Amino acid sequence: MGEMNARRQVELTHEDVHAGEHGTRARCLPEPWMCDVFHVDGSLRDIRVLDTTRGEWIAVLERLRVVADETEVEHPYPQLDPVRPDFADLFRVWADEPEGRGTSFSFRARLGSVWFFALPCDEEEIEFSVWPEDVVDGAGVASVLRFLVEVATASQRLALLTGEVVRYDPGMPMLISYDPVTGLTAHI
Known part of the structure; x- marks a missing residue:
């Protein structure tokens, strides 16, 4: 299993993450720390x-549109495709055009049985939310970890799983992270 780093975080390889024992009873997760x-x-x-x-x-x-089991986009912009808008056009209308200001769009993606949703507030921070009660077993945890890896890989940046906050401060603890450069998953 993974080793503890200098910040007292356990670092796991992708193989370690998928090697956990998946139980079948509710809240039985691949590794004990995931219960917290x-x-x-x-x-x-x-x-x-x-x-x-x-x-x-x-x-x-x-x-996410390619790898997710299902995706949904909702937006208020009549000039864009109502079901499958081009994302560059969606961001352009939302952020650059006067009619888009003050409104937003939503995006949802499902991996396995877990839904992840985003309601973009600004371009400077990607944020998706997930309800913890949707993550009830090893398969749910695997979906969250896979989502974290997909987001980090697509952005080529460190992706963090955190508690719910309005704005994340780098001094706050992260629950789990995935670094696409090193290929390591870390948790507190």
Whole structure:
């Protein structure tokens, strides 16, 4: 199994993540530490990528459209395709055109039985949310870890799973992270 780094985080390889024993009873997760990460406490868990650009947002959404079991987009812009808008056009209307200001769009992706959703507030931080009560078994955890890896890989940046906050501060603890450069998953 993984080793502890200098910040007292356990680092796991991709193979370690998938080697956990998956139980069948409710809340039985691949590794004991995951019970704390997905403890149902009334708040969401957020998957974040910090200091991003519009291009990275678009790359992530396009990647998820390909790899997810199902995706949904909702937006208020009549000039765009109502079901499958082009993401570059969606961001352009939302962020650049006067009619898009003050409104937003939503994106949802399902991997396995777990839904992840985004309601973009700005281009500088990618954020998806997931309800911890949707992550009830090893398959749910595997979906969250896979989503984290897909987001990091598409953006080519560190992706973090955090508790629910309005704005993430780098001094706050991350629950799980995936670094596409090193290929390591870390957790507190």
